[in-house]
Structure formats: C-alpha cells, structure tokens
Amino acid sequence: MLGKNGKVVALFLVLGLYMSALAGCGKGTAQKEYDFYIFNGKSENAEAFEKLVEVYQAETGKKVKLFSLGTSDVLETLRTEMNSKEKPTIFSIGAGAAREWQEGGFVLDLAEEGIPELKVLADSIPEGMRLQTEAGENLGIPYNVEGYGLIVDKRMLGELFGLEQADGIVADFKAAGYGEFRAFVEAVDGYIKNETAGTVLLNGNTYTLADQMTERTAALNGVFAVAGAERWTYGDHFSNYALNAVFGSLAAARSATEEQVEQMRSPLRKSIEAYGFKTDHIAGPEGSLERGPELINSTKTGYDQVVQTFAEGKALFIKQGNWIYPNVRKLDETVAENSTILPMKLPFADEDIQVEGLTAEKFNRSIPEFVAQYYSINRKVEETEQVAAQEFLVWLNTTETGQRFIVEEFAFVPFNASADTRLENPLSTDLIVYMREGNVLSNPFNGAPTSWGPESYGKFMMENLLVKEVWTQEDVDAMVETCITQWKELSSY
Missing domain, CATH: 3.40.190.10 (Periplasmic binding protein-like II)
Structure with missing residues (x-):
C-alpha cells in the first residue's frame, strides 16, 4: 500500500501525464499555423497570388499558407506534399491527373458535398468545362478558360x-x-x-x-x-x-x-x-x-x-x-x-x-x-480546413475583389465572367462572348x-x-x- 507521501507523488505523476497529453494535443494543433493551405501549380501568377492572399487575410482574418511552384514538375511535387503531415487544402490539378487523386480519395466531389454557396458556384460551371473522371462528377473550380x-x-x-x-x-x-x-x-x-x-x-x-x-x-x-x-x-x-x-x-x-x-x-x-x-x-x-x-x-x-x-x-x-x-x-x-x-x-x-x-x-x-487547371479541395484534411477553403473559393469567384484579381492581376478568363467583363487580351474577351452566347464546344x-x-x-x-x-x-x-x-x-x- 502507498503511504500518504506515496499517494501525493502518484497524484502528481498522473497530473503530469495528463498535462503532457494536453500539451501534446496543443502542440499538434499549433503545428498548423494557418486555417487552410493552397498549393498553386502555376508559377506565372505566383506574385499576384501572394497579393491576393494578403488582401483575403486582411479582409477575413483567416490565415492562409500559400505555396506556388517554381518548377515544371507540378505533379511530383504535389505527390510529395500530399504525403506530408501538412497536406494542401486546395490544390491545382489538370484533367489528366484527376483520376489519380479521385481514386486516392483526395478530391471533394462538389456535385455531392460542400457548403451551399460553393455548390451553387460549382453548379454554374458549364457541363463541358467540368472536371470529371466520369459523368456526373464536379471535382473542381476552374482556374482559367482557354x-x-x-x-x-x-x-x-x-x-x-x-x-x-x-x-x-x-x-x-x-x-x-x-x-x-x-x-x-x-x-x-x-x-x-x-x-x-x-x-x-x-x-x-x-x-x-x-x-x-x-x-x-x-x-x-x-x-x-x-x-x-x-x-x-x-x-x-x-x-x-x-x-x-x-x-x-x-x-x-x-x-x-x-x-x-x-x-x-x-x-x-x-x-x-x-x-x-x-x-x-x-x-x-x-x-x-x-x-x-x-x-x-x-x-x-x-x-x-x-x-x-x-x-x-x-x-x-x-x-x-x-x-x-x-x-x-x-x-x-x-x-x-x-x-x-x-x-x-x-x-x-x-x-x-x-x-x-x-x-x-x-x-x-x-x-x-476548356479549362487546363482547376482548384480542387482535399477530402483528407480536417473539415474545418475544408470549409475555410470552400469559403475562399466562393470569395475568389463571386466578389468584386476576387474577380478583379482573376481578370486584372492573373490575366485569366473567369468561367463565370459577366457580359461587362473586359480583359487586356481581346482574344480572351472573345472567349467570354462565345460563353455568354452558349456557342462553345x-x-x-x-x-x-x-x-x-x-x-x-x-x-x-x-x-x-x-x-x-x-x-x-x-x-x-x-x-x-x-x-x-x-x-x-x-x-x-
């Protein structure tokens, strides 16, 4: 049997283990010093994306980790990131790579999941421009229309x-x-x-x-x-x-x-x-x-x-x-x-x-x-991250500030451009006209x-x-x- 002093020592040991466990949990959470993580596969808009993130953070108070690739080996780098402890929440993929990530269980299907605002946005993507591995899917939000x-x-x-x-x-x-x-x-x-x-x-x-x-x-x-x-x-x-x-x-x-x-x-x-x-x-x-x-x-x-x-x-x-x-x-x-x-x-x-x-x-x-690249959401990260990422994509594609960045800073053609959207590149403006008319293959x-x-x-x-x-x-x-x-x-x- 334990004496009085022994019981006190045992009590402190239990408390110490409990506090260590709490500290461990806190440490695990603290490792992610962001609300969501964007893996941007286009180096051409890296600088503009940094500006975009700064504006979004200031406007919403969210903390965003952004990684823009500086090399052409996008797929291999993305595979490495997906196997790390801090997986991207939003990642960019093309149609050719969609099956790999879909079969691996990484891609949120926006036809079935997502916050209501994002589902509305995803539903507005023309059928022929949707990221799919099979009919009925909707696996991402377009970066840019070509x-x-x-x-x-x-x-x-x-x-x-x-x-x-x-x-x-x-x-x-x-x-x-x-x-x-x-x-x-x-x-x-x-x-x-x-x-x-x-x-x-x-x-x-x-x-x-x-x-x-x-x-x-x-x-x-x-x-x-x-x-x-x-x-x-x-x-x-x-x-x-x-x-x-x-x-x-x-x-x-x-x-x-x-x-x-x-x-x-x-x-x-x-x-x-x-x-x-x-x-x-x-x-x-x-x-x-x-x-x-x-x-x-x-x-x-x-x-x-x-x-x-x-x-x-x-x-x-x-x-x-x-x-x-x-x-x-x-x-x-x-x-x-x-x-x-x-x-x-x-x-x-x-x-x-x-x-x-x-x-x-x-x-x-x-x-x-058509669309060369899409923003997809990672199903394998915490739900709070997924929701934060979805809110960002809605903001990017529906607010005046987000649209301005897409058109002016990225020089991209938004899939949901309005009739008033004008770009420096007249050929890109033509794409918007054909989209608005519904004359698109x-x-x-x-x-x-x-x-x-x-x-x-x-x-x-x-x-x-x-x-x-x-x-x-x-x-x-x-x-x-x-x-x-x-x-x-x-x-x-």
Missing part, C-alpha cells in the same frame, strides 16, 4: 473588302456555313495570288473584294498560317472538332463505348478532308506554301514561325488560341489589339452530330473552350486514349498526308481506319 479558333486581324479583313469597319463581316463570318466559308477562302486565295476581285456570300450577305489592294493586303502570301511541324495543332486541336461531334465533354470521350468510336468515322473523314482544304491555301514566310517536306519543316512551320507569319500580315488566318496574344503583341502591337477569334468551319451534317442539343449550324458558330481530345491525338491522328497526318501534294480518297480512308482501330486498341475493347 479557347481557340481562326484568329484574324479585323483591319486586314476590312481592307480586303474595302470596309472601314469590319464588325459586319465578322458577325456574318461567325454565322456562315461551311459552303460559304469554302467559297470565301477560294475567293480570297485567288485575290491574293492573281488580284482577281470577286464577291462572296457570308450568312447570305454579299461582300465584294476591293478593286485595289492596299499596302497591307498586298503583303498577304496566303489564307492560312499552318503549323505543320507542330503535331499538337492538328493531332489534338483539329481532331477535337471531329470528337466534339460525338462527345460533349472530356468525361464522355474517356468513357466512350465501341459504338461511339464507330460513330467517329464520318466526322473524322470530314475533318481530315477539311484539313486538306485548309492546307491547299497556306501562307509561308516568303510566299505561298504547298504540302510537302517544307510543310513539316520546323524552321518554316514551327509554332513561333507561323505566329510570326500571321503577326507580320502574311496570312489572313491562324488557327490558334487566346494564348498567342503576348507573342503577337511582341511582334506587332496593333495586330494584337485588332485580332479576334472566329469559328473554324467543318462540313458536318446534322446526322454526324451525336451530342444532344448540338446541330451542324450551331457547331459552326462555336469555338472549343468542349475538349474531348483530352479524354481520348493516351497518345491517340499526337500519334494516331497527328503522326499519321504528318508522315502520310502533309508531305503529299495530292491526297486520294484511299489516303483519307487509311487515316480514318488507323484512328478508329488504334482508339479501340488503346482502350482494350
């Missing part, structure tokens, strides 16, 4: 037809069908090569090419600047037109059935033939350019080279995205400021379109827009089997068609069969 189409200098377009203002012809071009587009290209090509003036119809309205060339129009070498050396421009972005006829989203393409793959045959054939027409009218840096070895020569048709060809006024159109604005501006600020995005036209009929609510007419009024090319775009479509196009001056129907059929067969093989049907 999109592409036929970029044109409105001054050049106006001068071709003797117009002081190009707004009318731009509007009619947007509404034009493939037949009018084809006749337009042939008329402009003849004007460039032979100074043969004529008339064209766009949206049923007549436009007459100017009797005399201006200094600017006389410098044109062709209709299209084509990046033949860059497989992604056709293996990903041009194949995407055919895929949009069958799949309304990335997730739909990722879960494609064998029947849907067969439905790709006609859109693929027609898109390949349309690319053949496009490459019949190429502008090179010194003159017109023909299909052949030169078309896949990176010194003439690499990305930088074709952007330069367009910026120098040697091509009327370039099929590219809003991301080329800084490059064009460095070469010619006036061209950059007067550029706009028009829809690429495809010879699809309604029977080629399998996406509900989409028609061939609407398809040819629309441009592909998606990015099913990102849901195609790995390597299908650059290899099955892109490599075949580069090695077998772009080097040939004349294409036969057998050439086109062989490419279609390759694309269909390899999709099935890569998907293990």
Whole structure:
C-alpha cells in the first residue's frame, strides 16, 4: 500500500501525464499555423497570388499558407506534399491527373458535398468545362478558360473588302456555313495570288473584294498560317472538332463505348478532308506554301514561325488560341489589339452530330473552350480546413475583389465572367462572348486514349498526308481506319 507521501507523488505523476497529453494535443494543433493551405501549380501568377492572399487575410482574418511552384514538375511535387503531415487544402490539378487523386480519395466531389454557396458556384460551371473522371462528377473550380479558333486581324479583313469597319463581316463570318466559308477562302486565295476581285456570300450577305489592294493586303502570301511541324495543332486541336461531334465533354470521350468510336468515322473523314482544304491555301514566310517536306519543316512551320507569319500580315488566318496574344503583341502591337477569334468551319451534317442539343449550324458558330487547371479541395484534411477553403473559393469567384484579381492581376478568363467583363487580351474577351452566347464546344481530345491525338491522328497526318501534294480518297480512308482501330486498341475493347 502507498503511504500518504506515496499517494501525493502518484497524484502528481498522473497530473503530469495528463498535462503532457494536453500539451501534446496543443502542440499538434499549433503545428498548423494557418486555417487552410493552397498549393498553386502555376508559377506565372505566383506574385499576384501572394497579393491576393494578403488582401483575403486582411479582409477575413483567416490565415492562409500559400505555396506556388517554381518548377515544371507540378505533379511530383504535389505527390510529395500530399504525403506530408501538412497536406494542401486546395490544390491545382489538370484533367489528366484527376483520376489519380479521385481514386486516392483526395478530391471533394462538389456535385455531392460542400457548403451551399460553393455548390451553387460549382453548379454554374458549364457541363463541358467540368472536371470529371466520369459523368456526373464536379471535382473542381476552374482556374482559367482557354479557347481557340481562326484568329484574324479585323483591319486586314476590312481592307480586303474595302470596309472601314469590319464588325459586319465578322458577325456574318461567325454565322456562315461551311459552303460559304469554302467559297470565301477560294475567293480570297485567288485575290491574293492573281488580284482577281470577286464577291462572296457570308450568312447570305454579299461582300465584294476591293478593286485595289492596299499596302497591307498586298503583303498577304496566303489564307492560312499552318503549323505543320507542330503535331499538337492538328493531332489534338483539329481532331477535337471531329470528337466534339460525338462527345460533349472530356468525361464522355474517356468513357466512350465501341459504338461511339464507330460513330467517329464520318466526322473524322470530314475533318481530315477539311484539313486538306485548309492546307491547299497556306501562307509561308516568303510566299505561298504547298504540302510537302517544307510543310513539316520546323524552321518554316514551327509554332513561333507561323505566329510570326500571321503577326507580320502574311496570312489572313491562324488557327490558334487566346494564348498567342503576348507573342503577337511582341511582334506587332496593333495586330494584337485588332485580332479576334472566329469559328473554324467543318462540313458536318446534322446526322454526324451525336451530342444532344448540338446541330451542324450551331457547331459552326462555336469555338472549343476548356479549362487546363482547376482548384480542387482535399477530402483528407480536417473539415474545418475544408470549409475555410470552400469559403475562399466562393470569395475568389463571386466578389468584386476576387474577380478583379482573376481578370486584372492573373490575366485569366473567369468561367463565370459577366457580359461587362473586359480583359487586356481581346482574344480572351472573345472567349467570354462565345460563353455568354452558349456557342462553345468542349475538349474531348483530352479524354481520348493516351497518345491517340499526337500519334494516331497527328503522326499519321504528318508522315502520310502533309508531305503529299495530292491526297486520294484511299489516303483519307487509311487515316480514318488507323484512328478508329488504334482508339479501340488503346482502350482494350
């Protein structure tokens, strides 16, 4: 038995252990000197994000830990952080990495969970722009919207037809069908090569090419600047037109059935033939350019080279995205400021379109827009952190201050931009217009089997068609069969 002194000693020992336990708990909580932790995978906006966090902390009293990556190895760094004691609460991921984090149980599905305000925000994301590994999911809030189409200098377009203002012809071009587009290209090509003036119809309205060339129009070498050396421009972005006829989203393409793959045959054939027409009218840096070895020569048709060809006024159109604005501006600020995005036209009929609510007419009024990265919320951190992170994303995407940072400081295109949103980059402002009109296609090319775009479509196009001056129907059929067969093989049907 313990004596009186022994009982006192024992009591102090118990109290000491209890206090140590409390101290240990307190220490564990104190290790996190923040309310939530943001892992930002874009180094380009790191400085602006720091300013944003400072403003948010001052406004809300919340403490935010921010880590912006300074290298390109985003995924590996994120994996390391996810295995640490202090896991990110908000982390940035692209569509390609979503499955890894979803299957690992890290991603909060905003279609099913979240505070009411965030669910409302998530529900407002257009279906084709949602981060999904399968239909019905909503795994993140978009960082930034990107999109592409036929970029044109409105001054050049106006001068071709003797117009002081190009707004009318731009509007009619947007509404034009493939037949009018084809006749337009042939008329402009003849004007460039032979100074043969004529008339064209766009949206049923007549436009007459100017009797005399201006200094600017006389410098044109062709209709299209084509990046033949860059497989992604056709293996990903041009194949995407055919895929949009069958799949309304990335997730739909990722879960494609064998029947849907067969439905790709006609859109693929027609898109390949349309690319053949496009490459019949190429502008090179010194003159017109023909299909052949030169078309896949990176010194003439690499990305930088074709952007330069367009910026120098040697091509009327370039099929590219809003991301080329800084490059064009460095070469010619006036061209950059007067550029706009028009829809690429495809010879699809309604029977080629399998996406509900989409028609061939609407398809040819629309441009592909998509999201490269998303803010996702980590389900594996404490619930208080998750709630704090959700409140931040609502603030960022709905308040005047948050929207100002997205548009002005980040120079991003918000997915929920209002009709009044204006950006320095006019091509980005165009994306907002198409979104507001509902004339938007998606990015099913990102849901195609790995390597299908650059290899099955892109490599075949580069090695077998772009080097040939004349294409036969057998050439086109062989490419279609390759694309269909390899999709099935890569998907293990």
